[in-house]
Amino acid sequence: QQPVQSPQAVILREGEDAVINCSSSKALYSVHWYRQKHGEAPVFLMILLKGGEQKGHDKISASFNEKKQQSSLYLTASQLSYSGTYFCGTEAVETDKLIFGTGTRLQVFP
């Protein structure tokens, strides 16, 4: 079952914040976050391995609620370069494969 992301799309002005959510129906071992630009392969942002783990670099951070089988990606003070489609990838407890979420398209305008 494919993880569901919300919202499907977000439009921001530079400097605004956004939150992207990822929800799975399965017990998760890890959550990965990627950003994909049009016509390119996904670029790895971060991985969260433990329930309750939070990570971040620059102004992008993420949290993982293992009990709720959810993860959220936080983008603060967005920049034009943040534009793209964001995917979460979830790895279920019983498997070693990464299943990508439905995607969230983010557009940042000046």
Add this chain to the structure above:
Amino acid sequence: GAVVSQHPSWVICKSGTSVKIECRSLDFQATTMFWYRQFPKQSLMLMATSNEGSKATYEQGVEKDKFLINHASLTLSTLTVTSAHPEDSSFYICSARGTEAYEQYFGPGTRLTVT
């Protein structure tokens, strides 16, 4: 480090022909490689998982006789689309995972167009 290459970057072929796509891990040994397919404006869909020296495990709905996967070494996996048809036109992306990493490193992708 952790670079994955794919070849070719794009290919156009006629319906009925076969196409081979290579995926290489350049600076690490990939015990597991994954193949994804992505249609326009859609998410990446996992096609199969391959471990070096063993048969690939295909996801439900993926025809293993049509999409042949070979993981002959710890740095190379190939995907062959046999008897390609226009509906096989897509963006094919491989990823690789090493022995000591949780991350998957993605190749740049191969855009296949079948005419």
